[in-house]
Amino acid sequence: MSAPLHSEGLAGPGPAKPHPDRPNPDRWIKVLPEGLYVEPGGFYIDPVRGVDRAVVTHGHSDHARAGNRHVLATAGTIAIMRQRLGEGAGGSLQELAYGETIRLGDVALRLVPAGHVLGSAQVVIEHAGSRVVVSGDYKRRFDRTCAPFEPVPCDVFVTEATFGLPVFRHPPDLGEVRKLLHSMTLFPERSHVVGVYALGKCQRVITLLRAAGYDGPIHLHGALEPLCDLYRRFGIELGELRPATVAAREQLKGALVLAPPGAVADRWARRLTDPVVAMASGWMRVRQRARQRGVELPLIISDHADWDELTQTIDEVQAPEVWVTHGREEALVHHATRKGIRARALALIGFEEDEA
Numbered sequence: 417m418s419a420p421l422h423s424e425g426l427a428g429p430g431p432a433k434p435h436p437d438r439p440n441p442d443r444w445i446k447v448l449p450e451g452l453y454v455e456p457g458g459f460y461i462d463p464v465r466g467v468d469r470a471v472v473t474h475g476h477s478d479h480a481r482a483g484n485r486h487v488l489a490t491a492g493t494i495a496i497m498r499q500r501l502g503e504g505a506g507g508s509l510q511e512l513a514y515g516e517t518i519r520l521g522d523v524a525l526r527l528v529p530a531g532h533v534l535g536s537a538q539v540v541i542e543h544a545g546s547r548v549v550v551s552g553d554y555k556r557r558f559d560r561t562c563a564p565f566e567p568v569p570c571d572v573f574v575t576e577a578t579f580g581l582p583v584f585r586h587p588p589d590l591g592e593v594r595k596l597l598h599s600m601t602l603f604p605e606r607s608h609v610v611g612v613y614a615l616g617k618c619q620r621v622i623t624l625l626r627a628a629g630y631d632g633p634i635h636l637h638g639a640l641e642p643l644c645d646l647y648r649r650f651g652i653e654l655g656e657l658r659p660a661t662v663a664a665r666e667q668l669k670g671a672l673v674l675a676p677p678g679a680v681a682d683r684w685a686r687r688l689t690d691p692v693v694a695m696a697s698g699w700m701r702v703r704q705r706a707r708q709r710g711v712e713l714p715l716i717i718s719d720h721a722d723w724d725e726l727t728q729t730i731d732e733v734q735a736p737e738v739w740v741t742h743g744r745e746e747a748l749v750h751h752a753t754r755k756g757i758r759a760r761a762l763a764l765i766g767f768e769e770d771e772a
Contacts, residue, residue: 438544438545438546439544440546441543441546441548441571441572441737444456444543444544445541445548445572447762447763447764448460449464449465450463450464450465450467451463451464451465451467451764452550452574452762452764454523454541454543456521456522456523456543456544457520457521457522457523457525457541457543458520458521459471459488459520459521461473461539461550461552462479462480462552463481463484464478464481465481465483466481466482466483466484466485467484467485468484468485468486469484469485469486469488469520470484470486470487470488470506471487471488471489471525471539472484472487472488472489472493472497473489473493473530473536473537473538473539473550473551473552473553474489474493474496474530474532474533474535474536474537474552474553475492475493475496475497475500475533475534475535475536475615476533476553476615476616477500479552479553480493480496480497480500480501480505482501482504482505483504484506484507485506485507485508486506486507486508486510487505487506487508487509487510488510488512488520488525489509489510489511489512489527489535489537490511490512490513490514490527490535490536490537491511491513491535492534492535492536492562492650493534493535493536493537494509494511494535495535495646495649495650496534496535496615496643496646497509499642499643499646500615512526512527513527514527514528514529514537514563515527515528522543523541523542523543524541524542524543525539525540525541525542526540527539527540528540528566528568529562529563529564529565529566530551530552530553530554530565531554531555531556531557531559531562531563531564531565532552532553532554532555532562532616532719532720533561533562533615533616533719534561534562534615534616534619534646534647534650534652535562536552536553536554536562537552538550538551538552538554538565538566538568539552540568540570546571546572547568547569547570547571547572548570548571548572548573548574549568549570549572549573549574549733549735550574551573551574551575551576551729552576553576553578553719553720554576554720554721554729555718555719555720555721555725556721556725556728556729557586557589557725559620559623559719560620560623560627560652561616561619561620561623561647561652562616565729567729567732567733568733569733569734569735570733570734570735571735571736571737572735572737572738572739573729573730573733573735573737573738573739574738574739574740574741574762575726575729575730575738575739575740575741575748576720576721576740576741576742576743577726577740577741577742577743577744577745577747577748578698578720578721578742578743578744578772579698579718579720579721579722579723579726579743579744579772580723580726580740580743580744580745580747580748581723581744581747582723582747583701583723584698584701584722584723585722585723585724586698586701586716586717586718586722587716589624589717590624590627590628592696592715592716592717593621593624593625593627593628593715593717594628595713595715596608596610596625596672596694596713596715597625597628597629597630599692599694599713600670600672603692604670605669605670605689605690606670606689606690606691606692607668607669607670607671607672607673607688607689607690607691607692608671608672608673608691608692608694608713609673609674609675609680609685609688609691609692609693609694610672610673610674610675610694610695610696610715611675611676611677611679611680611693611694611695611696611697611709611711612640612674612675612676612677612696613676613677613697613719613772614639614640614643614676615643616719617696617697617717617719618636618640618643618644618674619643619644619647619652619654620717620719621674621696621715621717622634622644622654622655622657622674623652623653623654624717625672626653626654626655630672631655631656632656632672633656633657633658633671633672634654634655634656634657634658634672634673634674635657635658635659635660635663635668635671635672635673635674636657636658636659636660636673636674636675637660637661637673637674637675637676637679637684638659638660638661639675639676639679640674640675640676641657641659644657660673660675661684665687665689668687668688668689669689670689671688673688673691677695677697677709680693680695680709680710681693681709681710692712692713693710693711693712693713694711694712694713694714694715695709695711695713695714695715696715696717697715697716697717697718697772698716698717698718698719698720698722698772699772700714700715700716701716718772719772720772726748727748727751730748730751730752730755730757735757736757736758737757737758737759738752738757738758738759739759739760739761739762740752740759740760740761740762741761741762741763741764742764745761745762745763746761749761
């Protein structure tokens, strides 16, 4: 049985003061087949298979997997894991509030917001005079559905690179949503169906629509309803939502419908009246991807940082060493190296390109 966790007020405003002979974090944080392992704490971060102790950054399925004996995460992430994984969410589930510091083995650990989806967190680890921040997935845009990203000064910053190429510069979110609303005024007789990932993207698109002034009903594919209900339990207001799966064909004429990307092109979508097919994803920047998916109205709305936000974040955390993972690693490593930062690719496996 692993040792219990104890709360301590160990968090500080800046990087930990280094010891002259401190071991470099790459000696005690290791890439193993199960994932990123913090040896002095005896835990993995977002393991790709079941382990004894896991710290989970957020609820997306390539980060929050079934079969862990002990799980530590925010209340939002644990609620999402229970919703999606049921009893497989973990043998024991421990909630940790943002900013609360605990002791796990020889490591002091706290979670701070990552701005990705509800409950998403960065893992801040202090050990042997070093502070390491494992960011998980993150974005820097304002999002009514989750706590905003907090940059934490550190000695090593582990960053994602989903959109780690200079070509990826996301336009303003509200401008993309207004494209959708403009299309609805141009084609009022046609249904508009928007492909959205069930966790995070769906709820964010809804709140962006509300912020842009759309107060009408939004119809949901049945697969999206449970997580919208969960977001509401966490106090996220989504306005009037109606089930699209049981609605009569006539009711969906001219309607705004959200559905998982895979459902947009299947038999379910045949119930819609001459639909305008849209997709909300950072990958819609790539026109070939939009054409391959049969997308008439690409909406570049991402839950990940774009190139400028990735490089901005590296500047803000002031880490002399950066580790890059799951994405376009080479370009970001090259950028950091040119700035005099020690940088390397972690080459973690098991993390997917979702509808980002």
